[in-house]
Amino acid sequence: MPIHKSVELNTGAEMPVIGLGTWKSPPGAVEKAVEVALKAGYHHIDTAAAYRNEREVGHGIKASGVPREEIFLTTKLDNPDQRNPEAALEASLKALDTPYLDLWLMHWPAPMTTDGKADKGHNWLDTWKAMEKLFQAHPDKLRAIGVSNVSKKFLEELLAIAEVVPAVNQIELHPSCNQQELVEFCVSKGISVTAYSPLGSDASPLLSNPVVEKLAQRHGVSPANILVSLQANRPGVTVLPKSVTPERIINNLKLVDLTDEEIQELFEIEKTAHFRACHPAWTGWGSIGFPDCE
């Protein structure tokens, strides 16, 4: 399966296949990381209100000198803001110091209170309706809307009431969490998929997995390149390697074509070594429809 350079969203916009992930990138380091990435050739940056680094991401964009229109910028509606999406959108635009977002995602289908509990009095589907209204009313501020951490079961509920089909579902994807059925379901509905934690997040065992190392040697690249490439070889999928280390940020741009057999070999890893870097239970909403989280 050859790699792709970008994915066409259901809005017609092109989303670059590799974006810089910034989950767990501290405000002090993320500005430099964004600047380095954009100067090195990234055209896609992913952040979230919940990461508490939007302001520094905005500074990094400015410091890079890369024009805003050459960058695909994503941020996300935080769970405690689901009752006030309009105010949250304005706050994100202000923090990022940008007139518009290329993509605005509902971070989790899990409304929460500001003290970190499930907000059981609010339905996430109502949040989607409010996001649709904002999208329709403000095309100057929102180029596309989508979701994150949404299972097939929950997506079916969403699609039953949606007027706007989400452009993207951003989910955890790596060889210990392939979610192939969900990826295929999304793509069949015109929803592109973005892979977060493609390396398996911090201290990942995947970087020293024997299959990953073997393929890295075969292709003359690093294990991280194999893990990022795996997602870039899946049709309809974009991928967000996170790093605050300049050499790694630059190295992670290198993609290789993987054969179907190599992809299968990587998918097999999950059979004996399944894990999630981010289990949805932290939201107080249980498995939110993910079969492996029940």
Ligand code: A2P
């Ligand atoms: P750091 O940010 O300190 O460079 P994921 O993208 O799956 O969330 O993984 C992020 C983790 O992987 C971070 O701990 C990051 O460290 C590390 N990382 C990113 N790129 C590489 C790389 N090329 N080689 C090794 N580790 C990496």
